[in-house]
Amino acid sequence: NIKVVGSDTLNNLMALWSEGFRGNYPTVKFAIEAKGSSTAPPALIEGTSQFGPMSRAMKSKESDEFEKKFGYKATPIKVAVDALAVFIHKDNPIESLSLKQLDAIFSKNREGGYEKDIATWVDLGLTGEWADKPISLYGRNSASGTYAYFKKVALFKGDYKDTVKEQPGSSAVVQGVASDKYGIGYSGVGYKTADVRVVPLSTDGEAYEANAENAYSGNYPIARFLYVYVNKNPNEDLDPLRAEFIKYMLSKEGQEAVIKDGFYPISKGIADENLNVASIQ
Helix, strand or coil: CEEEEECCCCHHHHHHHHHHHHHHCCCCCEEEEECCHHHHHHHHHHCCCCEEEECCCCCHHHHHHHHHHHCCCCEEEEEEEEEEEEEEECCCCCCCEEHHHHHHHHECCCCCCCCCCCCEHHHHCCCHHHCCCECEEEEECCCCHHHHHHHHHCCCCCCECCCCEEECCHHHHHHHHHCCCCEEEEEEHHHCCCCEEECCEECCCCCECCCHHHHHHCCCCCEEEEEEEECCCCCCCCCHHHHHHHHHHHCHHHHHHHHHCCCECCCHHHHHHHHHHCCCC
């Protein structure tokens, strides 16, 4: 049995990996619980899961609590690259947004320094039917690593507006925007559907699409690694089951599932580095 507790962003990918892995090892049973990245460290600490998928790195407090229990830190495995996408309705004509504008849309503090609050679409230059319409905000809940990462990078560590409609999962954010012509929301790019558009983003100058090339180069400003954490004692080998599953996630087949789910694969160099960190031959 393998129990997985953690990120909703990685939920579909963990399901794809579990199916593929069971093709090789049909007797292995998986139980996957995806309520947010912040649920991964406690489950690893309590021993109620073998794998903790997270759409962000562990916070120092989480890492310290793990180390306090075991005497060593949890081992991070980088499994994929994600461009955190900003979604608008497919009929919305906005061409691009800057991070400062994004901050003024979603945050009550405007730590990014934009000169005024952005509350209606006319504040972004839209005219006609859009001009007087309030911007409808969709986001993730506070247990989510995506929520934390967007707050840190796009909101310059500011606070979300109280009007953000918090959703339990990434697909719910996209569904919300798809059914709300004046909506805007954020989640992993892998959750894109035909009913929404992904807005190109800029820091100050040129705006970049949320795609693999721009994520790898660092031009797209809110790209990130996705992780799976494991409890690995540095003085002991991993048990064969966990070691094989990590090898599967990082294998050609495992990384093809990453592409299938709409994320971007890691390089061979990063895969080798992961295996080295986990002391897997």
